[in-house]
Amino acid sequence: MSVRTRFAPSPTGYLHVGGARTALFSWLFARKHGGSFVLRVEDTDEARNTPEARDAIFSGLKWLGLDWDEGEGKSGDYGPYNQSERRANYDPWFEVLREKNRVYEHDGAWRFRFERKPVTMHDLVCGEVTIDYRDESNTPDMVIRRSDGSYVFHFVNVVDDLDMRITHAIRAEDHLMNTPKHLQLFEALGAPAPQYAHIPLILNPDGSKMSKRDVGAALGDYSRQGFLPSAVVNFLALLGWSPKSDEEIFTLDELVARFSLEAVNRSPSRFDAEKCAWVNQQHLLKLDSAAFAEAAKPFAQAAGLPVDGDYPAAAALVREKVRLLSEVPAAIHFLLADSFDLDPEAVEKVRANPAAKDLLSALADDFGKLADWSAEAAKHQIGETAKAAGAKPGQLMFPVRVALSGKSGGPDLGDILALLGRDRCVARLRASTGKIG
């Protein structure tokens, strides 16, 4: 029997990073075993469902690269894949329970009669867990059908997993205590239950439960902040799962090859934005210049920078300098704009050397006389100008950087000189020297 996993979100908010990771692990497990990944939308709570939330789920999964085999936009043998459209599937199973006298009416609602015995689950992550249903006060019979005739989560979740032939239900740990209830339902229905795997929750940096509104909770924020989907997937995989080696940077394909539920933790982990940014930087480093420029383009456009002409070349110069794509516009602004601001702190450092101003003026003159312009030629001239004034080349490099970019950090100076060209360099040298003096 081939593996079938599912992701079963309810469309009541944006896609949460915890949900995204649950989806990731389910997807990885299915792909690892050549199985199917089903996307089922649990939209039975009409009051809280929104179309925006539905779209956030679909677009979020697509952004991460987690494609589903059955569900929204796909055909499949076990549909429909929206719970709101599955009413007809539930009634027959409810009848089975009624015939077996496993349900009884109470205040208009129908409750499932638990068998009063210890129930042991064999969780693929948590191991054996036993809940004693003889303690009725702790495990009251649960409502599975409301007085308005609609079915409750526990019942539809079980019936859907059954009807959809789900073999492995991978879900977050907040469902752990639901599992023996579901196991009882499967047993009463006379059907085999899927194997369950409960993965630990993701917490806030301070250890509190990460929920809506918390920083970093919404998956949609990550693209806006300049994260690459491959980096988010990579980082999420490292939360609660370990490759059991010192390697940390993986592509989605590499994760599929290495993933296993045995290597999933049992303890909750906190979300560390710093490390997530570092992982993103590592993924950025794997992009070639053209791909990097393309990925950063939306951010440049949003910042009002022109994305034709020098843009691709400018973006390429900062590929190794940024951790997030959102940092690109500020990093290349001086290369594409006509005017830029001088950072006061950088100017102070230049002023610390009394000779800097004269050196810059001399360099502007010498640059103007240069016939051939290239990174090498310009850098060579910096050395010559410095030497002529009895200074070391290094003493002039930093002032030139500040005069041309306004900042103390940035791309390689040779790259800056080459991209700006002789005339712009001379003009900026003169203009900035005046301001520095």
Next chain:
RNA sequence: GACCCGUUCGUCUAGCGGUUAGGACUCUGGAUUUUCAUUCCAGCAACAGGGGUUCGAUUCCCCUACGGGUUGCCA
């Protein structure tokens, strides 16, 4: 409160009876780079506490503390 799960550097983690407790992020130094960054090297930093079991416990058991989850006619 009851029930369940968990607890290794600040954070993510390796470890499955005997290790100088390893790696990564962050931070701090240094090397390289005539600039910036990358890179490299070094350093700081952990087994929650108490009992057992054992020749020997971070590893196994119990208790306590702490954290999290569940306790809905939400999912």
